Structures are given as structure tokens and as C-alpha cells.
Amino acid sequence: MPPRRRPACDPCRFAKLACDHLHPVCSRCRDRDQAARCVYRLSPFKKRKPALAVPYETSSRSGTKASPARFLTRSRRGPNPGYLGSSSHTTFFGHIQPGNSDDVDGSDLDVWSESPENDAKISHGANLIEQFRSSSQVSHWIGLVKTWLAKGVNLALAGPFTESCVKSAGFILDQLATGLQKDADISRSLFVHSCLPLNTNATVTIGDFCDDISQHRARWETLGLFFTVVSRAAVDISYEPLYTSTQDQRQLQRLAMHYSDRCLDISLSLDCLNDLQLILQYENFILHSYSDGDQSHHYWRKLGDVTSSIFALGYHERIEHGSPVPSFLKALRQAAFARVYSADKNISIFFGRPPRILKKYCQLDFLGYSAEKIRGNSNYIVQNQFPWAEDERFDYIADTQWSALCAILKEDILGLFRVENYDERAKKASIIKAHAEAQWLELPSQFRLEGDFMSCDRRPIERDFMVSARLNHLHVLFLLHLALVRRVDEPDADLITISAKMLSLVIEAVILKDNLANSGTSLLWRVVYYGLAAAGIICISLVHQSLGAANGEVSVSRVIQDLNVFVAEVDAGALVQPGDPNYALLAGPTRTIKTLLTRLMSNALSEHQTGQQQTTNSVTEFAASDNDVDWNLVDCFQSQGFESVFWLNLAEHPFLLGTEDATQDSF
Numbered sequence: 001m002p003p004r005r006r007p008a009c010d011p012c013r014f015a016k017l018a019c020d021h022l023h024p025v026c027s028r029c030r031d032r033d034q035a036a037r038c039v040y041r042l043s044p045f046k047k048r049k050p051a052l053a054v055p056y057e058t059s060s061r062s063g064t065k066a067s068p069a070r071f072l073t074r075s076r077r078g079p080n081p082g083y084l085g086s087s088s089h090t091t092f093f094g095h096i097q098p099g100n101s102d103d104v105d106g107s108d109l110d111v112w113s114e115s116p117e118n119d120a121k122i123s124h125g126a127n128l129i130e131q132f133r134s135s136s137q138v139s140h141w142i143g144l145v146k147t148w149l150a151k152g153v154n155l156a157l158a159g160p161f162t163e164s165c166v167k168s169a170g171f172i173l174d175q176l177a178t179g180l181q182k183d184a185d186i187s188r189s190l191f192v193h194s195c196l197p198l199n200t201n202a203t204v205t206i207g208d209f210c211d212d213i214s215q216h217r218a219r220w221e222t223l224g225l226f227f228t229v230v231s232r233a234a235v236d237i238s239y240e241p242l243y244t245s246t247q248d249q250r251q252l253q254r255l256a257m258h259y260s261d262r263c264l265d266i267s268l269s270l271d272c273l274n275d276l277q278l279i280l281q282y283e284n285f286i287l288h289s290y291s292d293g294d295q296s297h298h299y300w301r302k303l304g305d306v307t308s309s310i311f312a313l314g315y316h317e318r319i320e321h322g323s324p325v326p327s328f329l330k331a332l333r334q335a336a337f338a339r340v341y342s343a344d345k346n347i348s349i350f351f352g353r354p355p356r357i358l359k360k361y362c363q364l365d366f367l368g369y370s371a372e373k374i375r376g377n378s379n380y381i382v383q384n385q386f387p388w389a390e391d392e393r394f395d396y397i398a399d400t401q402w403s404a405l406c407a408i409l410k411e412d413i414l415g416l417f418r419v420e421n422y423d424e425r426a427k428k429a430s431i432i433k434a435h436a437e438a439q440w441l442e443l444p445s446q447f448r449l450e451g452d453f454m455s456c457d458r459r460p461i462e463r464d465f466m467v468s469a470r471l472n473h474l475h476v477l478f479l480l481h482l483a484l485v486r487r488v489d490e491p492d493a494d495l496i497t498i499s500a501k502m503l504s505l506v507i508e509a510v511i512l513k514d515n516l517a518n519s520g521t522s523l524l525w526r527v528v529y530y531g532l533a534a535a536g537i538i539c540i541s542l543v544h545q546s547l548g549a550a551n552g553e554v555s556v557s558r559v560i561q562d563l564n565v566f567v568a569e570v571d572a573g574a575l576v577q578p579g580d581p582n583y584a585l586l587a588g589p590t591r592t593i594k595t596l597l598t599r600l601m602s603n604a605l606s607e608h609q610t611g612q613q614q615t616t617n618s619v620t621e622f623a624a625s626d627n628d629v630d631w632n633l634v635d636c637f638q639s640q641g642f643e644s645v646f647w648l649n650l651a652e653h654p655f656l657l658g659t660e661d662a663t664q665d666s667f
Contacts, residue, residue, distance in 0.1 A: 009038045015180055037216065082273060083314025118191075121269070125187030125220070128262050133176050133183070135255065140241045141230050142170055148233035152461045155232065156286070156396045156520045157339055158225050158279045160206060160332070164214035165226040171215040172223070194219040194267060198274050202324040209329070213276060221276040224263030228283045231256035235290050236518060246577070257287050273312055275329065278336055281306045285343075293581030294350065294528055303340075303347055307356045310340050316362040335397060337362075338404035345407040349414070349479070350529055359411055364404075392444045394462045399469075399520040402443065406472040409436050413476070416483040429480055436476045443469065453508045460517035467509050468521055471530045474502045478533065489540055493553070496541050500554040500562075503534035507562045510569050524582055527575060532589055535566060539596055560600070563593050 008019035009026050011034055020027050029038035132138065145166050155162055175181045181189075196219075199212050213222050233239075234253040243249040264284050267277050285302040292298045310316055319325075319333045341357050341364075348355040392398060412432050419425040440448070449456065449466040456463055481495040482488070491499070506526055509516065513523055538559055541547040547556060569575050570590045576583045 007040055009040050011037050011180070014182075014185060082312030083317075085314070085317065121266070122184060122187050122191060125190060125266060126183040128259065128266075129172070129176075129183040129186050132259060133173065137242055138173070140239075141256075142166055144233050144237075144239045144242055145226075145229050147239060148229075148237050151237070151517055152459065153236065153517050153519075154396065155225075155229055155283050156399065157332075157336060158228070158283050159396055160328070161210060161213070161222075161225060161276075161279070162229050164210040165222050165229065168214045168218040168222045169226040172218065189216070190218060190220045190223065191266075191270075193217050194221065194270055195272055197272075198276060200275075200323075200325045200329060202326055204326045204329075206326075206328045209326075219276065220263045220267045220270075221274075221280045224260050224267065224280045225276075225283065227256045227260035227263060228280065228287055231260060231287055231290075232283075254291060257284075257291050260284050260287060273309060275313075275333065275336075278306070278309050278313060279332075281309055282336060282340060289525065290522070291581060293585060294525060295585055296581065300347065300351065300353075303343060304356065306340050307344060310337055310357070316357065318363065331397070335400045338400050342400075342403040342407040345410045345414075346529065349410065355411065355414065359408060364408070388442060388444050390444065392447070394447070394465050394519075396520060398447070399465055402447075402469050403472060403520070405439060406476050409439070409476050410479060413479045413483055416480075422486075426484060429484055433477070433480055436473065436480070440473050449505075453505065454512065460515055461519050464516040465519040467505065467516070468519055468526070471502060471505060471526060474498055474505070475530055475533075478502060489544065491537050491541055491546065495537055496547060497553045499534040499537035499541075500559055502530050503538060503562050503566075504558065506531035506534065507565050510575065511565065524575060528582060528585055531566065532586075535563065535589065535593060538563065539593060542596060542600065560597070563597060566590070567594055567597065 006021045007013075008021065009029060011029055012019035012026065017028065023040070025035045025038045029035055135141075145162070149162065158165075172186055175186065176183070193213075199209065211217070213219055231253050234243075234249055234256060238249075243252055260280075261284065264277075264280055267280065281302075285299070285306050288296075288299050288302050313333075315333050315337045319330055319337075325333075341359075341362070344355050344357045409432055412428075416425050416429055416432075419428065447466060447469055449470040453463075453467065456466065458466065478495070478498050481492065481498060485492055485495060509523060509526060516523065538547075542559075547554060547559070567590055570586050576586055
């Protein structure tokens with residue numbers, strides 16, 4: 001009889017090296033500190049595709065040991081419904097036969113590895129790994145991310161995991177470079193671990209959690225977050241080892257975002273929605289605002305996908321389902337919901353569309369309010385604001401909390417636009433305003449920007465957050481007074497004053513952009529969201545000679561200066577350049593502002609002024625001879641976002657017609 005063959009362990013077999021077959025760990029794996037990977041297959045000589053590229057054991061939610069091969073070779077027979085609320089039929093049947101939907105039941109699984117469809121998925125993933133490995137100067141991607149992180153910035157939601165994701169990318173590249181694994185092996189391993197449930201036992205630390213999703217336990221979500229942070233870093237900083245031109249920088253940003261998209265698509269195709277996947281969805285959605293522009297339908301749809309995942313996970317009602325989760329994960333889920341809720345309100349306002357998430361269907365207690373105060377539209381009390389600590393230090397959680405608190409007020413203000421009775425609307429508005437002012441005063445003093453921004457001596461990221469917090473507060477007041485004006489083209493003194501403050505702060509941030517760091521929202525978003533809205537009201541007040549209605553609280557010369565700086569920054573390409581996704585969004589308003597400034601400062605203006613008028617008063621007291629022509633902004637204005645339709649209509653005002661040639665000559 002021929003001698004019986006002894007099987008090699010999986011690492012030796014994949015590397016095609018001799019194995020001494022020692023148990024429990026062979027000598028080669030012990031010497032290479034790979035004891036956890038040294039596994040001997042039960043049927044080593046059966047001719048089939050290996051079920052596991054990087055075998056190991058992990059804990060399931062129930063606390064028992066489960067082999068990843070079980071999740072690779074078996075999948076659900078039916079779709080994963082996610083969270084099912086109280087109105088679902090499952091609630092009724094649950095009273096008859098209670099069950100725990102959080103646990104993965106092996107009896108509800110089917111064959112995976114022998115399926116041609118799943119083999120095709122592994123091949124598709126291997127193709128992505130091969131493209132990543134072959135990308136130009138991929139070894140410098142990790143250096144780019146580390147340089148970006150060294151500036152004190154991070155992904156707003158995925159920050160706790162970025163370092164683990166970077167290490168995992170390095171680990172994968174090392175495995176491929178040394179020949180220990182091939183592209184298909186890496187792909188199979190990522191699929192295996194992506195199908196495993198995350199360990200959410202109450203005793204798990206954030207370090208344990210990171211270990212379970214990184215390096216040889218990495219998932220497609222892990223790799224997707226790495227690509228996301230590469231793309232974000234390429235947006236924010238210069239890095240000569242990778243790019244020296246704006247075109248090369250933009251190409252790297254788009255390439256990394258493309259890889260992030262593919263990793264997200266693979267993760268979603270597995271129908272295994274979890275916390276890490278939700279985080280990747282959110283960060284990928286934010287990434288698309290840089291690439292697609294803030295008015296793209298793709299960006300709007302991405303937000304809808306994240307919102308759907310929030311609902312499917314049930315985080316709009318309960319952060320914990322069944323057994324308790326570790327405190328860091330609970331805080332992360334709260335932050336995820338808060339950021340998506342805030343983004344939903346701001347982008348709905350910007351697009352002039354209904355919000356997807358309404359607070360009356362959600363539990364927002366974790367923001368420091370009681371459910372009764374949040375769900376009541378007009379009866380919440382000004383006391384008991386969010387419990388900020390006196391020595392609160394800036395982090396992305398602080399930015400998340402403040403944005404969500406402002407979003408709650410914005411949702412109430414959106415409701416005011418639908419109140420027909422003006423007296424009732426004004427009454428509700430006064431309550432919301434009192435709440436907003438008290439909320440601003442409750443914000444720790446170290447976060448409030450009260451004086452001159454230029455003299456603010458803080459770290460760039462803290463300075464950036466202070467600007468963001470102040471703009472968010474001013475925007476709440478802006479929307480509040482916008483809801484109270486009877487006609488948008490007849491702004492009152494309060495709305496004009498708030499608009500001037502908001503525009504001035506945006507312009508200061510633009511001028512001092514090199515002294516800021518991204519604390520959660522980009523500078524360009526602030527320009528298009530806050531700046532354009534404020535500039536729109538200022539331009540209307542200039543056209544209709546109503547700037548003087550601000551009772552001396554608005555400096556005409558400062559307003560003109562701010563508008564000139566806005567135009568100059570756009571024209572110089574300091575904010576956007578032709579070809580950028582947001583260029584068209586800013587180009588139209590810039591042309592209209594140019595035309596207005598040209599008209600105001602042209603020689604024709606002197607024909608409408610008296611010789612005794614002061615220079616600063618003349619701007620607000622001119623009388624254009626063609627202003628008698630019928631023009632109504634309200635007919636086209638249907639939102640609070642001051643989008644392109646508003647600026648196109650404003651450009652057709654009789655006062656601004658016929659000045660195109662003068663505009664091009666003057667600027």
C-alpha cells in the first residue's frame with residue numbers, strides 16, 4: 001500500500017510550500033507568527049474550490065463559536081426584511097410564536113459556495129482587487145491618508161475605524177506582494193467575513209470591534225471605507241508623491257470613489273445590513289457631494305439609500321434591539337441617525353423637496369430631549385436644553401449633536417410654510433425663535449463664535465466648527481423670518497440683517513479658508529447652502545431699494561464688498577473651476593450678482609441720484625426708470641433653497657436687463 005498522504009495546512013497549501021504537518025500549529029506558521037491561520041482542512045484532497053482563503057473562528061451574536069465556512073457555503077433562502085415595526089403582520093404572529101429576529105438561524109440558510117452565482121461574485125471581487133493592486137502608485141495611498149489624518153481631521157462617522165481600515169489595506173497589499181494569497185483568495189476571504197454578523201456583545205470594546213473587521217478578518221466594508229478616506233484625503237490636501245496637478249488630483253479622487261462604490265455595491269448585494277455597512281453608506285454619500293455636486297440626482301438618491309438603511313435597521317425607533325450593545329456602538333448608532341436626520345433636513349431645504357425623516361415617527365431622546373418635547377409642534381418649552389458639559393471639547397460628536405439640534409428646529413420651520421393663517425404662523429414662529437436663541441446660549445462658550453472671526457485664536461478644526469455652528473444657527477433664524485415675510489421679494493429688516501451676517505461670515509470663511517480644516521461640512525457646501533441664500537436676499541433688497549429698511553444694522557459698503565469678494569473668488573477659480581460639479585451651480589448666481597454690481601456702480605446710476613445724497617445712501621435710494629415693469633419673484637419661487645430658478649428669475653428683473661455688455665467690460 002502506498003503511504004497515506006498527510007494534508008498541509010491552508011497557508012502552506014496556498015503558498016505551495018512544504019508543511020511539516022505539526023499539530024496544532026506547523027513550524028512554518030509558528031515561525032511567521034500566523035498561528036491563528038494554521039488550519040487543516042477535514043477533507044484536504046477533495047477536488048473542490050477552497051471554502052476559505054483566510055480561515056479562522058469567530059464569535060456569533062449568541063456567543064458560540066461559528067466557522068466562517070458555514071456562512072460562506074450557506075445563505076438565506078429568502079430576503080432579509082430588516083426591522084419590522086409595530087404595524088407589521090409579524091408583530092401579531094410574534095404574540096403567538098415569539099422569536100428573536102436578531103439571531104442568525106442556520107436552518108434558514110442555503111448553499112452558497114457551490115452556486116455559480118456566488119462564484120461569479122468572488123470573481124467580480126477578485127477583479128476589483130486586481131485593479132486596486134495594479135493602480136498607479138498605490139503604495140502611496142496609505143501615505144496620503146496618514147498625512148491627511150495628521151492634520152486632525154477624519155471621516156465624521158467612520159473616524160474610529162479609519163486607522164484599522166488603512167492597516168487592512170496595507171495587509172492586503174503585503175499578502176499580494178509576497179505571494180501568500182492571490183486576488184481570488186482575498187476576494188473570497190472578504191466575502192466570508194462580510195457575511196458574518198458583527199460581534200455586538202455588551203462586553204466588546206472598540207479595540208475588539210476593530211480587530212474583528214481588520215487585516216485577515218477584513219470585510220468589503222473595511223476596504224470600502226479605506227477607499228472612501230483616500231478619496232476624501234485627495235479632495236482636501238496636496239500630496240506631491242501622488243499628484244502635482246488639479247487634474248491628477250481629481251482623477252485620484254474619482255478612482256478611489258469608484259472603488260468605494262464597488263465595495264458598497266458588493267456589501268449591499270449580500271443582504272447582510274449591519275452597522276459597518278451603514279457607516280460606509282453614509283460616508284460614501286458624503287463623498288458623492290464632492291464628485292457629483294450638491295444638486296445632482298445621484299447625490300439625492302444616495303441620501304435616500306442611507307435613509308432606507310436607517311429605517312431597515314430600526315434606528316429611528318430603537319438603538320438597541322434585544323440584548324444590550326456596547327456603549328461605543330450605541331453612541332455610534334445615535335450619531336449615525338443624527339447625521340442622517342440632519343442631512344435629510346438640510347438637503348431637503350436646499351432642493352426644496354419634502355424631508356424623508358419626520359421626527360413624529362422617530363425617537364430622538366438620545367439628543368437630550370424628552371419624546372414629548374420633540375413630538376409636540378408648538379408646546380415644547382425653552383428650558384432643559386441639550387446637556388452640554390461645561391468643559392466640552394470639540395470632536396465630531398459635538399458637530400453631530402449641534403447639527404441635529406438645528407435640524408429639529410428646521411423641521412418645525414418647514415411646517416410653518418404650510419400654515420395658512422398668518423397670526424397662527426407668527427405665534428408658532430415666536431416659540432421656535434425663543435427655543436433657537438436659548439439653544440444658542442446653551443452651546444458652550446468655547447464653541448460660540450460671537451466676535452470677529454479673524455481674531456479667533458483656535459485650532460483650524462475648532463475654528464471651522466465654530467463657523468459651522470454659527471452659520472447653522474443663523475440659518476435657523478433666516479428660515480424663520482423667511483417663513484414670516486408675506487412676499488419673498490419684499491424682505492423685512494430682520495431677514496435682511498440676518499442675511500447680511502450670514503453672507504459676511506461665509507465670505508470671511510472663504511478668505512481664511514487656509515486657516516480652516518473640514519470639521520464635518522465642506523466650505524463649498526457652506527457657500528452654496530448658506531451663502532447663496534443670504535446673497536439672494538441681499539440682491540433682492542438692493543434691486544428694490546429696501547436695504548435701508550435694516551435700520552442702520554447693515555453696512556451697505558460691507559454688503560457690496562462681500563458681494564464683490566464672492567464674485568472675485570468664483571471668477572478666480574478659488575472655489576470652483578470649469579468642469580467641477582458645482583461650477584454651474586455657482587456660475588449662474590455669480591453672473592446675476594455681477595450684473596447687479598455693474599448696474600449699481602455704473603455711470604447710469606448717477607442719473608437716478610440727487611446731488612445732495614451721501615455715497616453710502618445713494619445705493620439704497622436709487623430709482624430705476626424701468627422698475628414700473630411687472631415682475632413677480634413669487635410666481636417662480638417654491639422653496640427655501642434659493643436654487644438656480646431663483647437666480648434666473650432675478651436676472652430677468654427690469655433693473656438688471658441690458659447690462660450684459662457693461663458687466664463684461666467692468667469685470
